[in-house]
Amino acid sequence: xxxxxxxxxRDADRLINAFLGEGQTDLPEQVYDEVRLEIEHTEQRTSxxxxxxxxxxxxxxxxxxxxxxxxxxxxxxxxxxxxxxIGGDPSPSAEPSPSTAESExxxxxxxxxxxxxxxxxxxxxxxxxxxxxxxxxxxEGSDFHPLLIADVRLGxxxxxxxxxxxxxxxxxxxxxxxxxQSPYVQNPSGLPLEVDGxxxxxxxxxxxxxxxxxxxxxxxxxxxxxxPGYDQIAEFVESGDFEAVNNWYLGTNGGxxxxxxxxxxxxRLVIDIQH
Amino acid sequence: MQAPQQATLVDAAQRGDRDAFDALxxxxxxxxxxxxxxxxxxxxxxxxxxxxxxxxxWRDLRQLRDPDRFEPWLHKILVNACxxxxxxxxxxxxxxxxxxxxxxxxxxxxLTVHDRDQLERAFRRLTVEQRAVMVLHHxxxxxxxxxxxxxxxxxxxxxxxxxxxTTALRASVEADARVPSQERSA
Numbered sequence: 001x002x003x004x005x006x007x008x009x010r011d012a013d014r015l016i017n018a019f020l021g022e023g024q025t026d027l028p029e030q031v032y033d034e035v036r037l038e039i040e041h042t043e044q045r046t047s048x049x050x051x052x053x054x055x056x057x058x059x060x061x062x063x064x065x066x067x068x069x070x071x072x073x074x075x076x077x078x079x080x081x082x083x084x085x086i087g088g089d090p091s092p093s094a095e096p097s098p099s100t101a102e103s104e105x106x107x108x109x110x111x112x113x114x115x116x117x118x119x120x121x122x123x124x125x126x127x128x129x130x131x132x133x134x135x136x137x138x139x140e141g142s143d144f145h146p147l148l149i150a151d152v153r154l155g156x157x158x159x160x161x162x163x164x165x166x167x168x169x170x171x172x173x174x175x176x177x178x179x180x181q182s183p184y185v186q187n188p189s190g191l192p193l194e195v196d197g198x199x200x201x202x203x204x205x206x207x208x209x210x211x212x213x214x215x216x217x218x219x220x221x222x223x224x225x226x227x228p229g230y231d232q233i234a235e236f237v238e239s240g241d242f243e244a245v246n247n248w249y250l251g252t253n254g255g256x257x258x259x260x261x262x263x264x265x266x267x268r269l270v271i272d273i274q275h
Numbered sequence: 276m277q278a279p280q281q282a283t284l285v286d287a288a289q290r291g292d293r294d295a296f297d298a299l300x301x302x303x304x305x306x307x308x309x310x311x312x313x314x315x316x317x318x319x320x321x322x323x324x325x326x327x328x329x330x331x332x333w334r335d336l337r338q339l340r341d342p343d344r345f346e347p348w349l350h351k352i353l354v355n356a357c358x359x360x361x362x363x364x365x366x367x368x369x370x371x372x373x374x375x376x377x378x379x380x381x382x383x384x385x386l387t388v389h390d391r392d393q394l395e396r397a398f399r400r401l402t403v404e405q406r407a408v409m410v411l412h413h414x415x416x417x418x419x420x421x422x423x424x425x426x427x428x429x430x431x432x433x434x435x436x437x438x439x440x441t442t443a444l445r446a447s448v449e450a451d452a453r454v455p456s457q458e459r460s461a
Contacts, residue, residue: 012445018385019394019444020414023312024321027304031326036297038326039333044291188338188348189355190331206340211424218429242351242427243344 129160129257129274134178137260137269139207141171146244147208149220150266154228154236157272161230163250165205165269168219172262172269173207173246180249187240187247196227197234197251201258203271205246232273285342288333296336300329303346307353313410314357316399321357328356351425354407361403390448397447405440408433 148168155162167173180202184193211218224238232255240247250271257274281302287295307328311321332349339348386394398406411422423433 012448015386015390015448016444017413020313024318025305025309027308027325031322032300035300035326035329038330039293042334044337045334188335188352190335191355243340
C-alpha cells in the first residue's frame, strides 16, 4: 500500500523545469578564441546554389515566371509547327524542363515508359539525357511556399531507372542535381553518411519538405533509404530535410547520363538515370 | 541582437567575413552552451560540442539560405554535435561530473538536494536524443512541431520522445511521493 504525499504531476513538472533550468549558461572566452583560431584556416564550403537574400526573394519569382513564359512560347511554336513528337497526343502536363539547353529539346530516341512507372503521367515528349552536366530546374507554380512531399517512388524502365517525387499541392520545387564528392554528409549536421555506388549525385529540392511545421502533417511515411538493386540506382538516400531544403544522395552504378523534368496532375518531379 | 542585425552579420559571414562570424558566434554562444550543457550534463563536453558546432557552422554557412534562420540552423548543428560528442565519449556517463555551477536561485527554492539527485539520475538514463527534445521543449520553450523541425525528425517521433522522457522524469520524482506504509511505520 502506498500513501501519496503532496506531490502531483504539476509539482513534478515544476521540479523538472527547475532542474532543466540549472546549469552553466556562459560560454567561456577561450572557446570563442579557439573557434576564431580554427576558422582562420578553415575555408567555407562552396554552396552549389545561391543562398536566399532579400534581392533573390524579389527577383527569383520574376525570373521563374519569365522562364516559364519563354518555355510556353517555345513549346507552343513547336506544337504549332507540327514538329516530330513521340507518344501521340501531346500533353501539356509532360512538357520538358526549361533548365538546360539539352533538356529543352525533346529526344526522338526516347519514349516514355508508362508501363513500368505506375505513377507516370500522360505520355509526351521527354527531354534528352545530358551527360556529365549539372542539372537545374526552376520551381514551378508553388508561389515559393514549401511543398510537402507526398511520395517518393523508384522504378526501372526500359533504358533508364526513374526517381519520382510527388507533391501534395500543385507545383514543383527547385531542383539541383550535381556530382557529389566524398565524404558524403548529412545536412546540416555534417555527420558522415555512407552511400553505395559511384558516381554519387547530390539531389537537392529547394522549397520542399516532408514535414509541415505549421500543421505537423507528414504525408510521406515511406522509406528514406532505397537500395532497389536496379541497373543504375545503387542507393537513393535522404541526407537532410531542413529549412524547406530536402537533400538526397543518389549513388549510381556508373551512371553519367541523367535528365530531370516535371509531370503534372499530380505534380511530380522526375529524375531518370540512363542505363 | 535584433534580427536585421543578425541577418546582416550572416550575410557578411557567408561572404567570408570572419569578424562577422565571430560577432555572430558571440551572440549565440551562451545559448548554445546552455543547450549543450543541459543535453550532455557535463560542462567540458558541452564546450567541445559548442566549439565543434561553431566551426562546422562557419564551414557550412553558405548552405544557410535564409539568414533569419541562423539560430535554428545553428541549434540543429549543435544538437548533432552533442550526439557526436556523446557517442564519441562512450564512457562519459561514468566519468561525468555533476552540475553544481550557476544554479538558479529560484531552482534552489524549488529543488531539494534529493530532488536534484533523483532527477539527475533519471535524466542520465534518457537517451541523448530524448534529452535534446526535452531541453528544446522545456528549457528553450519551443513548441513540439518546431522541436521536430529543428531536429529534422518527424513530429510523431518528437512527441514520443518528449512523452517517454517526461514520463520517466515524473516517475523519478513521484516515486518518492509514494512511500510504502510499512516503511513509514518502521
